[in-house]
Amino acid sequence: MSDAPIDSLPGIGPVTRDRLQEAGIRTVSDLKAIGSVEAYRRLKFMLPRHVNLNALYGLEAALRGCHWLDLPQDVRTALQKEARLVEEAFRRGPASRCTIA
Template sequence: MSDAAIDTLPGIGPVTQSRLEEVGIRTIKDLRSIGSVEAYRRLKFMLPRQVSLNALYALEAALRGCRWLDLPPDVKAALQQQAKAIDEAFRRGGITRCAL
């Protein structure tokens, strides 16, 4: 795992880097240890209207070293299911700061 800054991953620009840092993800090692789904959940809690499924795709693709458009269909389908569950929990109020 790398202690390199998160913005050294492909597809992670300054806005995403700043948002990730706000939720405690500063290095590649941080992102790898919690995974793309948990990172998405944290971002979704912080910015529910600004964070979309594309953010989850981008995070997963960054960890895999590819563009989000190149993610395999089965990976995208699994990520869609994860995002749907997070979105539903958020609407029900099931996401709390304590879970961070």
């Protein structure tokens, strides 16, 4: 893992860096540990109108060291499914994400 700053990854500019840092993701290690989907989920819940599927593609591509347009189609399809699940959870609201045992 790397303690390099998150914006050392390709495609992570100042705006994304600041948003990720606000979500507690400051280093490459942090992003690798939680993965692109969890990072996307955090950003989506923080800034729902500013975060879309392209953000998820960008996060995954940054982890892979490529441009998001170069992600394989099967990876994009899997990410689309994950983004739909995040969107559904967002629409249900916070109460549906908590279960009382």
